[in-house]
Amino acid sequence: SYELTQPHSVSVALGQTATISCGGRDIGSKSVHWYRQMPGQAPALVIYNNTERLSGIPERFSASNSGNTATLSVSGAQDGDEAAYYCQVWDSKAPGAVFGGGTKLTVL
Amino acid sequence: QLVQSGAEVRKPGASVRVSCKASGYTFTNHFMHWVRQDSGQGLEWLGIINPRGGRAVYAKNFQGRLTMTTDTSRTTVYMELKSLRADDTAVYFCAVDPFDYWGQGTPVTVSS
Numbered sequence: 779s780y781e782l783t784q785p786h787s788v789s790v791a792l793g794q795t796a797t798i799s800c801g802g803r804d805i806g807s808k809s810v811h812w813y814r815q816m817p818g819q820a821p822a823l824v825i826y827n828n829t830e831r832l833s834g835i836p837e838r839f840s841a842s843n844s845g846n847t848a849t850l851s852v853s854g855a856q857d858g859d860e861a862a863y864y865c866q867v868w869d870s871k872a873p874g875a876v877f878g879g880g881t882k883l884t885v886l
Numbered sequence: 887q888l889v890q891s892g893a894e895v896r897k898p899g900a901s902v903r904v905s906c907k908a909s910g911y912t913f914t915n916h917f918m919h920w921v922r923q924d925s926g927q928g929l930e931w932l933g934i935i936n937p938r939g940g941r942a943v944y945a946k947n948f949q950g951r952l953t954m955t956t957d958t959s960r961t962t963v964y965m966e967l968k969s970l971r972a973d974d975t976a977v978y979f980c981a982v983d984p985f986d987y988w989g990q991g992t993p994v995t996v997s998s
Binding site: 866 | 943
């Protein structure tokens with residue numbers, strides 16, 4: 779079955795750029811979606827189809843996807859960006875949605 | 887908007903049904919997913935249902951134990967999980983395809 783690997787946690791200094799990776803076999807050939815989850819809330823879509831920001835998501839959030847790694851970047855990190863971030867793809871062979879294990883972003 | 891039913895507690899071996907009422911869009915135009923999240927915080931996809939016709943596809947790990955249904959008159963989808971085990975303890979979410987709207991989550995606890 780298809781698997782996505784994310785770092786358990788990422789720390790970033792206030793105002794700096796955080797990078798969260800999502801590794802998967804030939805993930806560059808798939809559409810990757812990113813979700814942000816605040817404590818006690820449901821996940822919320824942030825980036826879809828590799829690079830598209832959902833309406834209302836600031837330009838500080840960007841993403842890329844190539845080869846075996848997709849990446850979510852958060853520039854000018856703010857306290858409000860602290861959350862868990864998940865990547866997700868659709869596995870057509872399963873079929874089904876596959877989520878990464880999630881990355882806890884901490885802003886120092 | 888997706889509004890789910892309240893928290894449930896069940897004993898091992900029992901069944902649980904969670905509902906997800908949709909509003910604010912044409913119910914039959916969008917598939918609905920179910921996803922669960924355990925205390926370890928991982929997200930696990932359970933399946934997807936087409937409200938128009940009721941055809942569902944389930945994750946392999948849940949085939950035989952999971953049933954998804956819809957009631958178009960109530961714009962509601964249901965998820966029923968049978969033969970519950972302790973490791974089914976999780977928060978269960980419904981989400982409109984393509985995961986752009988989520989319900990608030992329903993905690994299900996399986997404990998003797």
